[in-house]
Amino acid sequence: MEMPTINTRAQQMDAEVISNKRLGAYNHIVLAVNEIATYAKPGNFVAISVGGAGSSMVLRRAFAIYRAQIRPDGQGVMELVVAPHGNGSKWLASREPGESVNIVAPLGTAFGIPTEPVRALLIGGGYGSAPLFALAENLKAKGCRVDMVLGASTAAKIYAPLEGKRSVNSMTLTTDDGSAGTRGRVSDVLPSIIEQNQIEIIYSCGPMAMLSAITDIANRFGVIHQCSVEESMACGIGVCMTCVLPVEGRDGITRMVRTCIEGPVMDGSKVTWSKSREIPDGVWGK
Amino acid sequence: MMETNYTFDFSTALADRRIPNPILTASGTAGSGKELSQFFPLSDIGAVVTKSIMLKPRSGRATPRMAETPSGMLNSIGLQGPGIDIFLENDIPWLVSQGARIIVSIAGETVEDYAVLARKLRSVPGITALEVNISCPNVENRGQVFACNPATAREAISAVRRNIGGELPIFAKLSPDVTDIVSIATEVVDAGADGLALINTILGMVIDTNTMFPRLSQKTGGLSGPAIRPVAVRAIYQVHAALPNVPIIGMGGVASGRDAFELVLAGASAISVGTATFGNPTAAISIKEELENILIEKGFATFHQAIGFAHREEI
Numbered sequence: 001m002e003m004p005t006i007n008t009r010a011q012q013m014d015a016e017v018i019s020n021k022r023l024g025a026y027n028h029i030v031l032a033v034n035e036i037a038t039y040a041k042p043g044n045f046v047a048i049s050v051g052g053a054g055s056s057m058v059l060r061r062a063f064a065i066y067r068a069q070i071r072p073d074g075q076g077v078m079e080l081v082v083a084p085h086g087n088g089s090k091w092l093a094s095r096e097p098g099e100s101v102n103i104v105a106p107l108g109t110a111f112g113i114p115t116e117p118v119r120a121l122l123i124g125g126g127y128g129s130a131p132l133f134a135l136a137e138n139l140k141a142k143g144c145r146v147d148m149v150l151g152a153s154t155a156a157k158i159y160a161p162l163e164g165k166r167s168v169n170s171m172t173l174t175t176d177d178g179s180a181g182t183r184g185r186v187s188d189v190l191p192s193i194i195e196q197n198q199i200e201i202i203y204s205c206g207p208m209a210m211l212s213a214i215t216d217i218a219n220r221f222g223v224i225h226q227c228s229v230e231e232s233m234a235c236g237i238g239v240c241m242t243c244v245l246p247v248e249g250r251d252g253i254t255r256m257v258r259t260c261i262e263g264p265v266m267d268g269s270k271v272t273w274s275k276s277r278e279i280p281d282g283v284w285g286k
Numbered sequence: 287m288m289e290t291n292y293t294f295d296f297s298t299a300l301a302d303r304r305i306p307n308p309i310l311t312a313s314g315t316a317g318s319g320k321e322l323s324q325f326f327p328l329s330d331i332g333a334v335v336t337k338s339i340m341l342k343p344r345s346g347r348a349t350p351r352m353a354e355t356p357s358g359m360l361n362s363i364g365l366q367g368p369g370i371d372i373f374l375e376n377d378i379p380w381l382v383s384q385g386a387r388i389i390v391s392i393a394g395e396t397v398e399d400y401a402v403l404a405r406k407l408r409s410v411p412g413i414t415a416l417e418v419n420i421s422c423p424n425v426e427n428r429g430q431v432f433a434c435n436p437a438t439a440r441e442a443i444s445a446v447r448r449n450i451g452g453e454l455p456i457f458a459k460l461s462p463d464v465t466d467i468v469s470i471a472t473e474v475v476d477a478g479a480d481g482l483a484l485i486n487t488i489l490g491m492v493i494d495t496n497t498m499f500p501r502l503s504q505k506t507g508g509l510s511g512p513a514i515r516p517v518a519v520r521a522i523y524q525v526h527a528a529l530p531n532v533p534i535i536g537m538g539g540v541a542s543g544r545d546a547f548e549l550v551l552a553g554a555s556a557i558s559v560g561t562a563t564f565g566n567p568t569a570a571i572s573i574k575e576e577l578e579n580i581l582i583e584k585g586f587a588t589f590h591q592a593i594g595f596a597h598r599e600e601i
Contacts, residue, residue: 006321012567049565056357058511058541058565104567234352234359235564238321241314241363242352256345256366261321277503278348285343285366 004261006238007107009039014100018077020093025157026127027082027093031103033068037076040068041110042135043205043228043265046078047236049102050088059234061088062260064205065106066130078105081130081159107236109265111135111203111226117143118200121193121223122168123186123214125206126152126159131228133164135203145169147197149189151210155180170197187213194221204228204268212273225268231259246272246283255284295588296578298332298555300533301455301480303414305332305387305556308589309546309574312537312560313338313391313417313459314363318377319384325567328386331574335535335558336377338393338419341402343369348503353492358511358539359561360490362504365393365422370406382412391459393419395430397441404449416454417535418446418479421461421486423508433461433486436473447478457535459483462514462521468528481533483558484525485518511561515539519552526553526594541569543576550577550589551596 015031022028040046047060066079084093095101111131114120120139122132129150136146146167151174152158158173158180165171172189173181182189187210193199194217204214205228218225234240237260244256245263248270256279259266272280279286298308313335316322328334346366353360367373370392381388390413394400400418407416420432420442432442443458450456458474460467462485471482487508492501500506518538526534536554540546541562549557557577562569586592 006324008324010324012325057354058357058561059354059359060565102566231349232352234354234361235567237317237324237567239315239317240352240361240564241317241346241366242349242361244346244349244351244366276348277350279345283345285345285369 006261007044009036010104010107010237011036012102012104015078015103016100017095017097019097020095023161024159025083026159027084028066029080029082029092029095031078031080031101033076033078033103033105035076036105037068037070037078040065040078040106042131042138043108043110044106045108045236045264046080046103046105047107047233048092050091057088057091060104060236061092062233062236064128064131064228067134068106081127083127104236108260109263111228111265113138113142114144114201119145119198120147121197121199121202122146122148123190123202123204123206124148124150124159125186125210126157128206128228128230129159131205132203133161133167136164136167140167145197147193147199148172149174149186149193151175151186153177185213186210187217190214190217191221194223199223201226206230208273211268215268215271215273219269226265227268228264229259229266229271230264233260236260246274246280253284254280254282294578294582295590298589300415300457300535300556303455305414307332307574308550308556309570309577310335310389310535310556310558311563311570312558313419315560315563319381319386322563322567323384326571328381328384331570332556333387333389333414334381335389335417336391337367338365338391338422339367339370339373339403340365340393340395341370341399343367343372350502353501353507355490355492355509355511356513358509358513359564360492360502360507360509361487362502362507364504370403374406374410378410378412387414388412389415389417389457391417391419393422394442397445400442401445401449404446408449408451408454413454416446416450416456417459417483418443418456419459419486421459423461423463423487423489423506431461433459433470434464436470439470440473440477443474443477443479455480457481457483459486461486462517463489467521468524471525471529471532475529475532481535482525483535483537484521485514485538488514488517510539512539512541512545515545515548519548522549522552522554523596527597530594540573543573543580546573546577547580547592550592551594553594553597555593
């Protein structure tokens with residue numbers, strides 16, 4: 001059995017904050033990085049040390065990479081969309097340009113890009129939309145049709161920058177409170193979009209309950225579903241064993257796998273989605 | 287500033303084995319070693335202490351398995367691992383190929399498990415020592431933690447001693463969650479442990495005040511990180527005072543060279559770095575460099591001189 005390894009391009013470095021702007025409920029942060037900008041692919045994440053030296057926050061925080069590129073002036077940049085929820089993300093969201101943060105990136109798996117043009121549906125929940133815009137650009141470059149559905153509890157929590165909207169063929173919004181788009185969940189609007197646009201592949205990123213609901217719909221329609229999961233992590237580099245999910249392997253055996261290494265992007269149909277706080281029956285080593 | 291025209295001797299002894307420096311990984315915080323090898327060569331640290339390996343594959347516990355706490359974290363991984371056979375087939379040869387010195391951590395559910403694990407390991411080449419984890423707080427029944435009772439601690443350690451043969455040094459990893467850690471330490475040394483590993487995590491709990499349920503799926507978890515360092519220093523100090531000739535692998539919230547030095551002063555012959563690695567993949571290397579600089583600055587000619595230095599008589 002081959003032992004899975006972490007993203008071979010991952011590096012640890014101090015990255016200077018180039019800019020940090022408030023956008024609705026989120027912060028858009030641009031970091032100066034080295035050549036890792038060319039290796040980071042949509043779906044990969046970055047693990048950031050928070051709180052500064054001597055902080056009581058001892059664990060790294062994982063963030064999906066919104067976009068990474070080498071600028072025309074040669075500077076590598078990595079962009080993040082951060083929701084200032086807890087103390088760690090609040091600390092990050094309050095960094096001023098010129099300050100540095102310690103990062104490890106790129107980490108984890110990336111969304112798979114089909115070799116042939118396909119009809120793709122991208123679904124994001126809340127700040128889960130962050131990695132989808134760079135993915136949409138890559139898919140468009142391959143000649144794919146790209147439809148997007150973004151959902152959140154309320155309009156202010158939908159992250160959809162203007163340039164992102166331009167990179168998709170259609171954009172559907174849903175909010176729990178009806179303050180933008182259709183009132184309801186993303187799963188409410190999926191069946192009709194899948195049918196109308198003859199969707200062949202779904203890419204998703206957002207809360208686990210949403211990914212679970214999308215998996216059910218994708219399975220029903222026989223559509224491939226690549227999802228980026230969100231399980232809390234302590235390290236991001238495969239050593240703490242906290243971010244595990246039950247996932248079926250190629251050998252048909254379901255194991256508790258590290259989502260920082262074998263994810264965050266996974267085949268939704270292989271994940272045992274469960275709300276219970278127990279290891280599902282049949283998992284290897286239960 | 288003193289002259290440093292000599293070479294500082296940073297090596298340390300784990301019973302009859304000598305390793306080039308005293309910084310180790312802590313069990314269960316280094317994956318298979320492969321993950322960290324992307325950040326530094328594993329041969330640069332004194333030894334890799336492996337995850338605690340059990341007889342059979344083990345899924346570990348359901349998530350949430352982790353909660354950050356002030357200057358620390360709770361975990362309830364539950365010893366997830368592939369079991370001894372796959373471990374011997376995959377992990378050990380790979381670590382050997384990297385030139386890493388290896389301390390294998392083992393854990394059992396029964397005394398017989400420890401005996402079988404020791405038999406499976408006795409003739410495996412490339413191992414420097416065994417760490418016998420008799421104190422994992424995430425076993426099925428906390429009442430069965432071997433290290434919480436002198437009699438069961440003795441049984442587990444003598445089972446390993448009888449089955450490992452005379453060759454491999456064994457270090458008993460103890461829990462600080464006991465009334466008198468010195469009596470447990472004395473018992474396991476008498477049962478054949480060559481050394482001790484102090485301390486395992488401390489049992490704790492976090493309740494989510496939004497859901498109003500315990501945060502971890504298993505409710506309780508092991509507390510680690512700088513929050514527990516004073517407990518580690520106290521346990522190492524007490525045990526070293528009672529058993530000054532027994533080598534101690536010290537651990538518990540070491541995040542800097544200064545922290546490692548504190549445990550050495552208390553009586554540790556080697557230092558395991560665990561939770562700090564989660565926050566910084568290269569923590570073990572910076573701690574090693576910082577510790578060496580501190581020891582040289584303080585005027586020690588060898589690492590060995592600093593072990594238990596806080597126990598010296600005040601003048």
